[in-house]
Amino acid sequence: MTTSSSSPxxxxxEGELAVHLVDAVQLDMxxxxxxxxxxxxxxxxxxxxIDxxxxxLMVNTQYGIKLASHDENNREIFYSLRSLAQYIEAHRPAR
Known part of the structure; x- marks a missing residue:
């Protein structure tokens, strides 16, 4: 397996979220x-x-954050793993 050193x-x-994301959408990776x-x-x-x-649903279940389908910021929130992680960290309820 080769990895690119330029890849962030x-x-x-983000690693924790990636595990949940792969499981939620059944990615083969x-x-x-x-x-x-x-x-x-x-x-x-x-x-x-559909994904x-x-x-x-996974974000709501795992982190207690409801994401509305009509939210005008969804394109930015769901842009990447990093943008989704940043949104969750900024909005999740205190533990």
Whole structure:
């Protein structure tokens, strides 16, 4: 296995989120292989609208955050693993 040194590393929380994301949308890849800055949709991981619903359900279940389908910021929130992780960290309830 080769890894690109130019690929950004996942933070510990991004790594945790990647595990949940891979499980939620049943991706056939190692969560550690997800570049946290790569788009989740389109040319990135090629996820689709149904995957967004699965990810939103996972975020609600795992982190207690409800993501509304009509939120005008969804494109930015779901852009990449990193943007999703940053949103969750900024909005999750105190433990």
């Amino acid at each position: 590393q996942q933070s510990p929380f 190692d969560p550690q292989e997800i570049d946290p800055t790569r788009p989740l949709f389109g040319e990135g991981l090629r996820l689709d609208f 967004v619903l699965e990810i939103a």
